[in-house]
Amino acid sequence: MIHSLFLINHTGDIFLEKHWKSVISRSVCDYFFEAKEKAGDPENVPPVLQTPHHYLITIYRGKLFLLSVIQTEVPPLFVIEFLHRVADTFQDYFGECSEGVIKDNVVTVYELLEEMLDNGFPLATESNVLKEMIKPPNILRSVVNTLTGSSNVGDTLPTGQLSNIPWRRAGVKYTNNEAYFDVIEEIDVLVWDIGKLNPQKLPNLKGSLSVQAGAPKPEENPSLNIGLKIQQLAISGLKVSRLDMYGEKYKPFKGVKYVTKAGKFQVRT
Incomplete structure (x- = not known):
């Protein structure tokens, strides 16, 4: 190989x-x-x-x-x-x-x-x-x-080579038959369905949505924290890392927080 x-x-x-x-x-x-x-x-x-x-x-x-x-x-x-x-x-x-x-x-x-x-x-x-x-x-x-x-x-020869589990040596004995596991779940997704956002109207945006604990189902517009990362520059040349949307067609749904206050600008397509 x-x-x-x-x-x-x-x-x-x-x-x-x-x-x-x-x-x-x-x-x-x-x-x-x-x-x-x-x-x-x-x-x-x-x-x-x-x-x-x-x-x-x-x-x-x-x-x-x-x-x-x-x-x-x-x-x-x-x-x-x-x-x-x-x-x-x-x-x-x-x-x-x-x-x-x-x-x-x-x-x-x-x-x-x-x-x-x-x-x-x-x-x-x-x-x-x-x-x-x-x-x-x-x-x-x-x-x-x-x-x-x-x-x-x-x-x-290492004892781990003779074990069915490669990271655990063979012949291990414990006084109690107990096992503890740490389960870590990670997710990295981009969700558009919540809030009916149209990805075609938001060009070149990468974002992440984090749903608060105990929030209702997505159809009920749960409270969200959203951050949108923009790879381009504004027409004015201003570099931005967060985006505030203005206008009726970009009206945010309830529970979404926008962090930046950089002002109104357009993103190059």
């Missing part, structure tokens, strides 16, 4: 590379550099790039680009999720995911990448399993390794 991984800083320098199959030349990153120059902002670089012979899938974390090289079609989100897991692992091991920290712990970084992928396919990505195989670096362990010539790699 993943043939190679390149770590690139915000200035465009490749400071680390890892190959799991055949070695791929750094010149493949030229397509990424062209897209980065066109995007301007690093966060606007397309996450998936198609080249004549490869697919480039990237993420941007901590002023670093993690660029993976793929030669066959794979689900892009699967690769993106793995790249974020790599960055999270570096964060967990070293405290931060930055160029300086990665260079200072380059041996541990290569050991982690070797265990996380097997022939280009994800193998061990859970933090507790990795920490049993590769000990997190610290000053005392570094001194001992220097004097004895040992490494951070463990000698035994």
Whole structure:
């Protein structure tokens, strides 16, 4: 799946590379550099790039680009999720995911990448399993390794590898048969039906609606807090982050609060 991984800083320098199959030349990153120059902002670089012979899938974390090289079609989100897991692992091991920290712990970084992928396919990505195989670096362990010539790699197979649940070690026993779960629900939507707002009459607007607890059904016009983010400028050149609507056809329904008082303006279409 993943043939190679390149770590690139915000200035465009490749400071680390890892190959799991055949070695791929750094010149493949030229397509990424062209897209980065066109995007301007690093966060606007397309996450998936198609080249004549490869697919480039990237993420941007901590002023670093993690660029993976793929030669066959794979689900892009699967690769993106793995790249974020790599960055999270570096964060967990070293405290931060930055160029300086990665260079200072380059041996541990290569050991982690070797265990996380097997022939280009994800193998061990859970933090507790990795920490049993590769000990997190610290000053005392570094001194001992220097004097004895040992490494951070463990000698035994992690117990989590033998468990049906990868993030939980096998053979765990508790005095009480209890389990606690934290359920977190998140929703990111744009609702137009409430209040009969017509999206065609509100060009280039992105917004979020938050319904107050205990509010009636949407058909009954519940109390809402609304914020509309405008990507364009007003005709006068005024930059706005909130929008007040005026006129009968934009008459707000009951319960909607508009925060801004920037005055009347029109939005470019």
